[in-house]
Amino acid sequence: GENVEQHPSTLSVQEGDSAVIKCTYSDSASNYFPWYKQELGKRPQLIIDIRSNVGEKKDQRIAVTLNKTAKHFSLHITETQPEDSAVYFCAASNNQAGTALIFGKGTTLSVSS
Amino acid sequence: GAVVSQHPSRVICKSGTSVKIECRSLDFQATTMFWYRQFPKQSLMLMATSNEGSKATYEQGVEKDKFLINHASLTLSTLTVTSAHPEDSSFYICSARDQGHTGELFFGEGSRLTVL
Numbered sequence: 001g002e003n004v005e006q007h008p009s010t011l012s013v014q015e016g017d018s019a020v021i022k023c024t025y026s027d028s029a030s031n032y033f034p035w036y037k038q039e040l041g042k043r044p045q046l047i048i049d050i051r052s053n054v055g056e057k058k059d060q061r062i063a064v065t066l067n068k069t070a071k072h073f074s075l076h077i078t079e080t081q082p083e084d085s086a087v088y089f090c091a092a093s094n095n096q097a098g099t100a101l102i103f104g105k106g107t108t109l110s111v112s113s
Numbered sequence: 114g115a116v117v118s119q120h121p122s123r124v125i126c127k128s129g130t131s132v133k134i135e136c137r138s139l140d141f142q143a144t145t146m147f148w149y150r151q152f153p154k155q156s157l158m159l160m161a162t163s164n165e166g167s168k169a170t171y172e173q174g175v176e177k178d179k180f181l182i183n184h185a186s187l188t189l190s191t192l193t194v195t196s197a198h199p200e201d202s203s204f205y206i207c208s209a210r211d212q213g214h215t216g217e218l219f220f221g222e223g224s225r226l227t228v229l
Contacts, residue, residue, distance in 0.1 A: 034218070043206060043220040044157070089156060093218075097210055098162065100147040101218050105156045 002027040004092050006104025013080050015113045023090035023104050024072040032095035033066060033073045038087045038106075047088075048075070051095070080111045115141045115211035119221025126197055127229055134192045134224045136207030142187035143209035147218075148180075151204040160205075163190040197228040 003026040013019050025033075031052035036044035050057045050064045050073065057064050061080075066073040077084055087108050091101040116139040126132050136146055144165045149157040161182055162170040169182035179201075181193040194201055206223040 041204075041223075041225070043223050046217060049217070098145045098164070100159050100162055101208075102159065103157045 002030055002092055002102040004090060004102050004104040006090050006107060008107060009105065010108045010110070012110045012112065015080060015082060015111055017080055017111075019075075019077045019080050019084070019109055019111075021075045021088055021090065021107045021109075022072060023074070023092075024070075025092040025102075026071065027092070027094070028071070029094045030092040032093050033064070034091050034101065035062075035064060035075045036089045036091065036103075038089060044089060077109075080109075082111050082113050085109055085111045115139075115209075115217075115219045117207065117209050117219045117221045119207055119224055121224055122222055123225045123227075125227045125229065128198055129196055131193055131195045132197055132226060134194075134205055134207075134226075136190045136192070136209075136221050138188045138209050138211070138219075141209075141211040143190075143211070144187060146184060146190040146207055146209045148182065148190075148192050149206045149208065151206060151223075157206065160192075163207075165190075194226065197226070199228045202226055202228045 006023045034049035037047045038044045048062050050066050061078045063076040087106045089106045090104040093099050093101045118137045120135045146163040148160045151157045160175045163182045163184040165184045171177045184190040207221045208218050210218050
């Protein structure tokens with residue numbers, strides 16, 4: 001089955017800096033790679049996702065890149081703000097109805113002002 | 114986006130009792146729902162895949178007789194933690210995929226279970 005590795009486990013940046021979180025996956029059949037932000041005690045919230053037919057996607061300060069050959073994808077947050085502080089999870093699946101998302105272990109991002 | 118509702122949000126029970134958690138897809142039909150468990154400061158771990166009208170598929174290491182899953186309709190799946198013990202205390206969260214939303218997975222609010 002799928003296995004997703006995520007690094008780093010913690011990341012501290014100064015407000016305004018960029019943050020990068022990296023994930024690798026094992027199953028070449030995976031074609032859907034979402035990123036979630038989770039605040040304490042709440043459900044994960046989708047912040048951006050990418051499918052295997054594109055290499056990069058951007059939404060304002062957030063971007064995701066995908067390298068299918070190397071089986072890795074990354075989340076880039078620019079101009080970080082204190083409200084970006086949270087736990088971020090990457091995930092992977094083959095995006096079929098009966099297939100669950102497999103999550104990475106998470107990255108705790110702390111943005112200090 | 115699609116809405117998945119989960120109930121109860123918090124439950125406290127005594128050791129040895131059973132607790133039922135409901136997960137509903139409010140505006141779409143879900144033939145499959147997924148149950149995850151999340152311990153403090155850890156990731157979401159897939160417990161089982163719930164299939165409407167058939168048996169659930171459990172991940173390795175998850176006891177099917179302890180975590181009973183029923184998916185009797187296209188909008189409702191239930192997870193029953195039987196004979197709960199303190200080590201079952203966790204955040205349980207369900208999810209479902211609405212194919213009409215390009216396959217995005219939607220999550221319920223989660224249920225915080227505390228077993229005394």
